[in-house]
Structure formats: C-alpha cells, structure tokens
Amino acid sequence: MLTNDPNALLSLKHQAVFDEDPDLQRAAVEKLAIQWKNHPDTIPILKQLAISGQCPDVRRVATEHLVQGWPNDPKLLPFLKQLVVSNNDYWWLQEAILRQLITGWHNDPDTIAFLKQLILADRYRSSNVRYVALKQLARNWQNEPDTLPFLKQRAISDIDETLRETAVELLAEGWQQDPFTLVWLKQRAESDRHWGVRLAIVEKLNQDARYDADNIAWLKQMAMSDPSFHVASEAVSKLARLAKDDPDTVTTIKQLAVSPQVSEEVRRAAMSQLAENWQYDSETLSTIKQLAVFDRSSQVRLAAVEHLAQDWREDSDTVAIMKRLAVSDAVLEVRKGALGYLIENCQHDSDTVAILKQVVQYDESWQMRELAVVQLGAFWQHDPDVLTFLKQQAESPECWVVGEIAVAQLTVAWKDEPTVLPLLKKLAMSNSDVRVAAIRELSIAWKDDPDTIAILKKVVVSEESWHARKIAVEQLAIGWHDDPDTFAILKKAALSDEQHDVKIAAMEMLVTGWKDEPEAIATIKQVAVSDSFSEVRMAAMELLANTYKNYPDILALLQQMAAVDQCSDVRVAAISKLANDGKDNPNILALLKQQAVDDPCSYVQRATMEQLATDWKDDPDTLDIIKELVMSGNCSELQQSAVVQLATDWKDDPDTVSVLKKLAGTAQCPDLQQLAMQQLALGWKDDPDTFTIIKQRIESADELEVRQAAMQQLAIGWKDDPNTLALFKQLAISDEDVCVRQTAVVELGICWQNDPQTIEILKQLAINDDSFYVRQTALELLALVGKNDPETVVILKQLAEFDRNAYVRRSAIQQLALGWYDEPGIFEFFCDRACYDPFIRQEYWEDNPRQTALEAIIEQYRENNLILQILRDRAENDLDEQVKQFAIKTLSDFEETAFFEGGLNYLCLN
16 A cells, blocks of 8 residues: 555654664564555665664564565565574574575575575584574475485584584484484484584484383483483483383482482482482382482482472471581581471471571571561561561671661561661661661661661761662651751752762752752763763763753853763763754754764764754754774774664665775775675675675685675675676685685585586595695585595595595594495494594594494494494404493493394404
8 A cells, every 4th residue: 555645654664764762663574565655765765764763673573574565576685695694693584584585585496505505614613593594494494305414424523512503402412313313413422522403313312201211221221321411310310201111211310310420510400300200119218318318419409408398398208308408518508408498398396496596607608698687577586586586687797687687677577666776876886887777777777766877977977888778868858858957967968978879879869859940950061071980970970961951051061071971881872862852952962963063972972963863864064974994094983883874774875885886996994895895795786896806805814704704795786696606606615725725615506506617626526635623524515415426435534534634534433424335335434433532532522433433333323233343343342442432332331231242253353
C-alpha cells in the first residue's frame, strides 16, 4: 500500500532512522516496509538500517523485511552475504541474517557453498559467524550427502575447539539414530583432547533416556576415567538417570563418591545422585554422614551438609553433626551451611543460642558473625542475656558489620529498653565503626528526641568520618527540613566538604527539599563550574540539566561546561544534554560543530560527531565536518566511526564514494582500509571501480589482514566474474604469503569446486606447497570435493605416509578414515601408520599420527581380530608415552567388554 501523504512518509522515514526509542524505531521500520513498500526510498533506508542501525533489534527487523518484501531483487542476495562478513558486532544478528538468507534462498545452490565458505574461510580468525553457519548447514541441509562428512571433518580437524564442540553437538542432534555416527561420536568422546567436545557428546547422547547396555557401559567408562571433571560429572548424572535400577551402577557411583583419587567435583556429583536416586538405600545415609565429617575436601563436606539438611533433617545424628561442624569446620561455607541448619531446625535447642554467641565472638569470618548476630536479635528477643550480649557487641564489636547489625537489632527489638537510647547517642558521637548505624537509627526511631538533631549538626561539621557526615546530611534534609539551620548546613557541605560523596548528597538534598530556592540553584551552579572533583561537577550538571533545564541561564552554563571543562566525561555528558534539549538553538549547533573538530579528546569529538549526524544531518556543515574527520589520518576510532557515518548516512553525496575509494587504496591504517572496502562492497558493488580497488588491495596491500579481507569480499561479491577465479588460482599457486595462499585455497575449494582446474590445483598444493598449513588445508578440501576422483585416495595415502610434517600426515589419516575406510587395503595401511609413523614428540600438546591411526582403526574396524595385537604391540613398544597410555587404556576397555578374542600376528609385530 502506498499512501499519498508525503508528510506522513517524511515523518516515518525520520522516525525509522533517528528515533531514540528502539520500540518506536522498530515500529516505524515495519510500517515503512509494509505500507510504503513500493516507494523508491524504502529499500535504501532498510539497507542503511541493516548496516548501521544503532539498535541491533532494528537492524534485524530491517533485514527480515528486506528478505520478506523483496525476495526476487537480484541485488539483495549479494547484499546479505556482504552484510554477514562485514559485520561482527553481534553474532546473533549475523545468525538472524543467515537465517533469513537460508529461508529466502534455501534452494539456491550457492547458499550451501556460501555457508561452507564462511566456516572454512574464517577458520584462522575469531568469528562467531563460523558457528552460526555450521548450525544452519547442519539443521537445514541434513539430508544432503556432503553434510555428514563435512561435519565430521570439522569435528576432527578444526583448530577451533569451540567449533569442534559445536560440530559434535550437531551430529548428536541430527544423526543420533544412525548407529555408525553413534559409534563415531563415542570414539570422539574418548579421543578429543578438548574436554568441551567430550562433554558435548556425553550431554547429547541418550537424551531420550532410553536404557541401552552398551551406552551404560560406555558412560561408566567415561565417569571413571575421563580426566575432566565436567565430563565425568555429566556421565555420572546420565548414569543415574538411565540405569537407576542397575545394581552395578549404584556400586560404581558409591565408589566414585568416596574415592579420594577422584576429583571433588565428580565426588559431589556422585553424592548428589546417591541422595536423589538412592535416598532409601541403607548405605547412602551412612556414606554421606561420613563424608560430611571426615572428608578432606571442603566442597565434598559442604555438599554432604546440604544433602543432610535437605533429605535427612529429622535424623538424630544430623543435629549432632551440624553442631560440631558449625563451630569446628575449617571452611566458611561448611560452617555456614551447618549453622543455617541449626537456625532453621533447632531454635528451641538450648545449645543453639550458645553456639550463635560463640560464633559472634570467635568465628574468623565476618559473614558467620553477621549471620549469627542477626539470628540472635530475630529469634531470642526475650532472652535477657541476648540483650546484654548485643549491647556488648554494639560497643565493642568484633567487626563493624556485627556492630552495625547489633545496633539495628537493639532498635527494632529493644527500643523501649531505657539503656538503649543513651547507648546509641554515645555511639553516634564516638569514633566507633558503628557510628553511621547509630546515627541512622537515632534519626529514624528517635526523631522527636531533642538531642538527635543536635547530634546530627555536630556530626556534619566533624572531620573524622565522611560516611557519618553523609548520613547526617541526608537525615537532616529528610527529617528536619524546617529547621532554620538545615539549609545553611547543606549549602556549606555542598561547597566545602572534602569528600565528593558528601557534596553530591548535599546537592541532591538541596534539589529535593529546596528546588525553587534561588540560593540552592546558585549553589549548584557554583559547584558545577568550580568544584575540584569531576564527579561532583558531573552530578551538579546532571541536576541542573534535569531539574532546571527551562531556566534562562542553564543552557549557557551547559555550553560553558561542554566547551571548557577539564574532564572529557563531563564535556560528553554536557554535549549529550545540549543535543537533547537544544535542537532549535543555533548557538548549541555552533558549539557542537566546534567541539567535533577542535576538542582535544577524540572521545568527545566522536560523541559530538554522532550527535550531529543524528540530530543535525540536514545541516550542510555536518557533512563537511564528517568529511574532515574521515580524512584526519590518525586511524582512530573517531575516524572509523566517521567513515561509517559518511557511508551510511550520506551514501548519495557524490564525494562519499570518492572518499571511500581513496581510503581503501591509500589509507595508512589497515583497519581503515578494510572498513572502506567493506563499505564499498556493501553500498557500491555495481561501481566498476569497487572491483578494481578490492583486486588491487589483494595484489599490492602491505598488510596481510587487508589482503585477506579483500579476498573474502571478492569471493563473495564477484564470484561469477572470470577475472576473480583467475586471480584466486594465481594466488593459491604463487603468492609469497602463506596465509594468502591458504585463504585462496579455501575459496577455490568452496566457491569454485566444480571448475575442472580446482581439483588439480588442490592436488598440486597438497603435495608440493612449501607450507604445511597450505598442504593441510588443500588436502582437507581435496578430500571434501574430490571424493570421486580416483587420484584423491592415492594422494592422501602418499601424504599420510611421506609428508615431512606430522600435522599433514595426521590430517591425511583423518580424511582417509572419514571417506575411504572401506577401500581395499586401507586397514592394513592404518596399521602401518600406527606402527611406523616417524613422529617424535617435542611438546605435550602435539598430536601423534600413530595415535590418530590407532583411533581410526578402533573407530572403523572394531570387529577386526587384529586390533588387540596392534594395541598390545603399541602398549609395549611405542616410544611415545602418550600413545602407550592410550593403547593400554583402550586395550583394557576391549578386554573388559570382551569385544575381541584371540588375534593374529601382523607385519612381524612380535
């Protein structure tokens, strides 16, 4: 629907772009996209908001409406792709864009390639877009034949542990019913070095809570042997849920709960499961009692205390245990838990009040003493000894917290006790730690006592405690507003107190109680321009701007502060107030223009520039100022922000594209070059110079990150240009920079996998490139796109056996295990690699190709009778201690579960 009211359109456009309320801005965007869909300004505005909207939710809504309203626009898909790679501010915004892209172009063959490109192209950078793309690929193309092997490849090969974790989660979600994938996931849970990957598998498997003997055995193994307490604890919880009636399971969990060799986190998890699922087992209670008293781990003792208090509170031994632990345990949290039980369940026990007094006097933790004194005043008000005890604590507290609480308890429970008021008066005028509490209680509970106001007045002029002065100022203003001295006291405190908190409190009280008093306003003005504390000047400025903004001279004072205050934070706050309240004042606009250009602080300049771009976009000087800041050459956040403002808000200005082209080509700062390129690709893709500039940056930029960013933009935005493919081939083969060659290999393997030369280039690089990074990347992509080429398996075997780098050999073994495990002779090949790979360990964290080969054998050929023989040989003869231990552990697992019997000799292993 296209309305005929141009004023309505103008108002709606302004609200969609500039409104500060995100809800109103979003509503305007939706109305613009629906009611003015056919207006020529609508698409540009939505694109502008999708790129640079200040509110992420507005950007998301703008993107959604672009997809829903213009799915057939040929320029929209490239725009969305560019938007994904050019914007890393909010990963969930990227996810929303990708979701819309997949919804609108699910059947486009380039979409799945684009997702793989994102996953692989950013593999050596930190970007959440990889995880988002991987999730979309797995969930929307689950039935594609390449999806499962691609996910497995990422789960094994990716250097990013979090992405491997995401991959196994997706595999467990989508392919758990596939028995081969299930076995594969269990193997990953035993072999991946990153505990997060192993945990993801344990969490995801058996979510349907179905009993399965093999799964139970596997979970027991993970619970008892995984080195990460996260994984083992989750396995314990899963065991208890899935095999509650299995007698061996409860035995295993009991062993884990009491074993000192097991981590305290796993023991706590085991104990929790015992208490939850085997509460009525005769051994469970005795086990938990023993752990509560004698265990060496405080976390285990605490968990035991919590379970006793929750599940066995009526047991006679529980009370005795809690009394003992409340005063004698060495750890605060255990004592606190035990004392909490006594307070809740044993108020009528004569020992409880004695224990509370003992805690108040002798416990080393102020938190315990605080808890105990609160409870004494709350539940033992009629005990005369408690009154005496609290008065002692108020006068000579073990710590100030105990003293303050004792004062409050005396006021609440013993206000009419004749000795309490004199005590509080004495404390209010002392140097005691409880002075503030005494002043507060006097002001509230004994307001009518004539001594109270006298005490407050004396405290305000004292020099000992600013906390006491602050509370006295506040209480005088609240309770004695009409006293003739109060106003003068507050004014003096605001002007001359040595503590900024007292000054601010005094000013706030002046505004609250004497808002229209000229002398109060004058005092705050004086403080705003002359106080030595920037915090005080800021507070005064806020009070003036919020309370007296319509007074004739306030605006001038704010302008003065915005221009000359020594603190940049004060100047920014004043500028913000001026921009909000003085949009029609030409003097304010002139000041903002000056500050945007001349302020010595770039932080102030940036804030001012953004105010100008938001509220004075149509002023001709605003554009000139932003252009000046864009070309300032200091490569600051100010300059980069100015570039974004120029590219999004003044896209139609004829100079904008020229400025961006210049920056993309000649800016000294790599970040600025990248930003200019991204803006050109987003907003001026059809300009022929954009392609040329990005291509030039690839070929001649000095900085690696600039070249890589340009490559990514070119591959996404100009994939169909024949010059692009030729350039990437050249870069992959002959560029001097390793990372550039690697990036080019990724783009070739994803964007141009059907080009007949791509596989040949991948083969060449996998074998011959000088960098093992490039060889490894090329072989992984060759395995992905060259599955049907008969030479692929030959090359992978060659690399697995002869490449000089262990990472390449290991990666080749992994790819063979993923895609060619059923090839004739592959099992024997893996056995050779497990025995004869030349790897020599230099660092603990390195991966041994011999172990990778063993993992492949166990994963793919569990029924083969030769596996036991191979494992025994490695357990006895491997020179790498880690491989030895892996073989010993795996051999033990095989023998315990009786998977195999007997074995044959292989390649003279004996």
